[in-house]
Amino acid sequence: MGSAPATVREMRRAQRADGPAAVLGIGTANPPTCLAQDEYPDYYFRVTNSEHLTDLKGKLTRICNKSGIKQRFVHLDEQLLAANPDFTDRTLPSLDARVEIASAAVPELAASAAAKAIAEWGRPATDITHLIFSTYSGARAPSADRRLASLLGLSPTVSRTILNLHGCYGGGRSLQLAKELAENNRGARVLVACSEITLIAFYGPEGGCPDNILGQALFGDGAGAVIVGADPVSPVERPLFEMVFASQTTIPETEDAISMQINKGGMEYHISNQVPRLLGCNVERCLVDAFGALGIHNADWNDLFWAIHPGGRAILDHIEGVLGLDDAKLAASRHVLSEFGNMSGTTVIFVLDELRRRRGRAANLEEGQAPEWGVMMAFGPGITIETMVLHALATLEGN
Numbered sequence: 001m002g003s004a005p006a007t008v009r010e011m012r013r014a015q016r017a018d019g020p021a022a023v024l025g026i027g028t029a030n031p032p033t034c035l036a037q038d039e040y041p042d043y044y045f046r047v048t049n050s051e052h053l054t055d056l057k058g059k060l061t062r063i064c065n066k067s068g069i070k071q072r073f074v075h076l077d078e079q080l081l082a083a084n085p086d087f088t089d090r091t092l093p094s095l096d097a098r099v100e101i102a103s104a105a106v107p108e109l110a111a112s113a114a115a116k117a118i119a120e121w122g123r124p125a126t127d128i129t130h131l132i133f134s135t136y137s138g139a140r141a142p143s144a145d146r147r148l149a150s151l152l153g154l155s156p157t158v159s160r161t162i163l164n165l166h167g168c169y170g171g172g173r174s175l176q177l178a179k180e181l182a183e184n185n186r187g188a189r190v191l192v193a194c195s196e197i198t199l200i201a202f203y204g205p206e207g208g209c210p211d212n213i214l215g216q217a218l219f220g221d222g223a224g225a226v227i228v229g230a231d232p233v234s235p236v237e238r239p240l241f242e243m244v245f246a247s248q249t250t251i252p253e254t255e256d257a258i259s260m261q262i263n264k265g266g267m268e269y270h271i272s273n274q275v276p277r278l279l280g281c282n283v284e285r286c287l288v289d290a291f292g293a294l295g296i297h298n299a300d301w302n303d304l305f306w307a308i309h310p311g312g313r314a315i316l317d318h319i320e321g322v323l324g325l326d327d328a329k330l331a332a333s334r335h336v337l338s339e340f341g342n343m344s345g346t347t348v349i350f351v352l353d354e355l356r357r358r359r360g361r362a363a364n365l366e367e368g369q370a371p372e373w374g375v376m377m378a379f380g381p382g383i384t385i386e387t388m389v390l391h392a393l394a395t396l397e398g399n
C-alpha cells in the first residue's frame with residue numbers, strides 16, 4: 001500500500017483522541033406556552049371536557065400539590081387542541097395527526113437548543129462531525145435527526161444516529177455515546193440533541209384508570225443540546241465538564257416498572273408507584289461500581305456535585321435519603337423539576353446547565369470551592385440507570 005509506514009495498530013492509535021471527552025457547550029429551549037401547576041387540574045379537566053370525573057380530578061390535584069413542580073411548558077396549547085379534539089380520547093385513532101405535528105415541532109425545538117449550544121461552543125456548525133438525536137416522539141423516517149441537520153446547516157458528511165423511545169434515560173445514553181465517539185475519533189465534535197414534546201402522550205382522564213393521570217401531572221416539553229469533544233482547541237473551546245467514566249445498569253426484574261407504547265391513540269405509558277423505591281435501592285451500587293472502576297473507594301457522596309434526572313419529587317427524596325446527601329446537593333435537579341417538570345430524556349441536560357450556572361454564580365460571589373468531581377445520573381424504562389462521573393473544569397467558574 002504505497003509508502004504508508006504505520007501498522008494497523010499505529011493507525012488505530014492515531015485515530016483516537018488523546019484526552020477525555022468534555023462538554024464544550026450546552027443549550028436548552030422550551031415552547032412558549034407555560035402551564036402553572038396549581039391551575040393545571042382545572043385546566044386539564046376543562047380542556048378534556050371531563051369535569052364530571054371528580055374523583056380523578058381530586059387525585060390529579062393531590063399529585064400536583066406534591067409534585068415539586070411549579071410550572072411546565074407545552075407545545076400543545078388550547079388552540080391546537082381545539083383543532084384536534086380527538087387528542088382527548090385515547091380510544092380514537094389520532095396517531096397520524098400527532099405524528100404530523102411532532103415531526104415538525106420536535107426538530108424545530110431541538111434546533112433552538114442546539115443553536116445556543118453551538119454559539120457557546122464558538123465554532124461553526126459545519127465543524128460538527130456526529131449528531132445523536134434522542135426523542136420519544138419519533139415515528140417516521142427520515143427522522144428528526146435528518147431535519148435537525150438541515151435546520152442547522154450541518155455538513156452532509158455528519159454521521160447521524162437517532163435514539164427512539166429511550167424515555168427518561170435518552171439524554172444520559174446520548175451523552176455516553178457521544179463520549180465514546182469523541183474519544184475514539186480524533187477531532188470529532190458530537191452534537192447531542194434531545195427533544196421531547198408531550199403532545200404524543202396527551203389524552204383525557206378515564207374513569208377506572210387512575211394510573212394514567214400521573215404522567216399528565218409530571219411531564220413537560222423541552223429540548224436540550226450539548227456539544228461534546230476531546231482535546232479542546234484553545235482558546236476557542238472552553239470545556240465545562242470532562243466525562244471521566246460512564247456505565248449503564250439494568251435493574252433485574254423491573255421490566256414492567258416503566259413502559260411506553262405507541263398505539264393508534266398516541267403513546268401510553270405506565271409508571272409503577274415502586275419506581276422511587278427501586279431507584280433508591282439501586283443507585284448506590286452503580287455509584288460504588290463507577291468510582292471503584294476509577295480506583296476510588298469509600299467516596300463521600302457529599303464531596304461531589306450532583307446532576308440527577310428529576311423523574312419525580314419522590315425519586316429525588318429517596319436518592320437523597322439513601323446517599324445521606326445534604327439538603328442543597330440536589331438543588332439543581334429540584335430547581336429544574338420545579339420550573340419545567342419532567343421533560344424525559346432532555347431533563348438531565350437542563351440539570352447540567354443549571355448546575356454550571358450555579359457554580360458560576362457561587363464562584364463570582366466567592367462562596368468557596370465547589371466540588372471538582374461529580375455525578376450525572378438518568379433513569380428510564382428497563383429500569384435503566386445511566387451513570388457518568390464528571391470532572392468540572394476551571395473554565396466553568398466565573399461565567
Ligand SMILES: CC(C)(COP(=O)(O)OP(=O)(O)OC[C@H]1O[C@@H](n2cnc3c(N)ncnc32)[C@H](O)[C@@H]1OP(=O)(O)O)[C@@H](O)C(=O)NCCC(=O)NCCSC(=O)CC(=O)O
Binds near residue numbers: 063213214271
Ligand atoms: C406522584 C408523587 C408526586 C406523589 O407524592 P407522594 O408520594 O409524596 O404523595 P402520596 O403518597 O400522598 O401520593 C399522592 C397520590 O399520588 C398517587 N401516585 C403515586 N405514585 C403513583 C404512580 N406511579 N402512578 C399513579 N399514581 C401515583 C398516589 O396513589 C396518591 O393518590 P391518592 O391521593 O389518590 O391516594 C410522588 O410519588 C412522585 O414523585 N413519584 C415519582 C414519580 C415517578 O415515578 N416518576 C418517574 C417518571 S418516569 C421517568 O422519569 C423515566 C421515563 O419516563 O422514562
